[in-house]
Amino acid sequence: MKxxxxxxxLFVSILSLTSLLNCGDKEKPKEEAAPVASAATLSPEIxxxxxxxxxxxxNACHGDTGAGDGAAAASLNPKPRxxxxxxxxxxxxxxxxxxLKTLNNGIPSNPVMTSYKFLGDEKLKKISKYVIYLNQx
Numbered sequence: 365m366k367x368x369x370x371x372x373x374l375f376v377s378i379l380s381l382t383s384l385l386n387c388g389d390k391e392k393p394k395e396e397a398a399p400v401a402s403a404a405t406l407s408p409e410i411x412x413x414x415x416x417x418x419x420x421x422x423n424a425c426h427g428d429t430g431a432g433d434g435a436a437a438a439s440l441n442p443k444p445r446x447x448x449x450x451x452x453x454x455x456x457x458x459x460x461x462x463x464l465k466t467l468n469n470g471i472p473s474n475p476v477m478t479s480y481k482f483l484g485d486e487k488l489k490k491i492s493k494y495v496i497y498l499n500q501x
Contacts, residue, residue: 406497413494416487420480430498442474447498458499463492 406414417423425440427433430447437444445454455471456462467488470479480488 409490410494410497413490413492413497416483416491417494420483420491422491425476430495440476445477447495458496460489460492460496463495464488467491 423434424436425432425434425444426447427437427444432444432446432449434444447458451458454462456465466477467480467483469481471477480491483491
């Protein structure tokens, strides 16, 4: 299980690096990403979900705000889920049950969106609540 997590993290890191190296004008100043929300506005469970989202590299593809614009997104096909997209665009829906289905099983037609079942039910529930938060904010 740990090996799979390491391999996924390595893959996402390579995609992120490739994307960063292929970005347009290198002299253009980098904009700082706007914070998703201040810690004061997030419940402890959502804050933990955010922490897990970042620790597991979800933002490398999905972006810090969930818009599907992470550093690796440009080099991915299909493109990562934009959590801001309408519910009809989601494979399993933007509900906790749908998000948990995706996290547990991955998306079979998408080799990059693999299962994160190895994280366990409690962590996946927290990540799913954070994804719902991103979808609604």
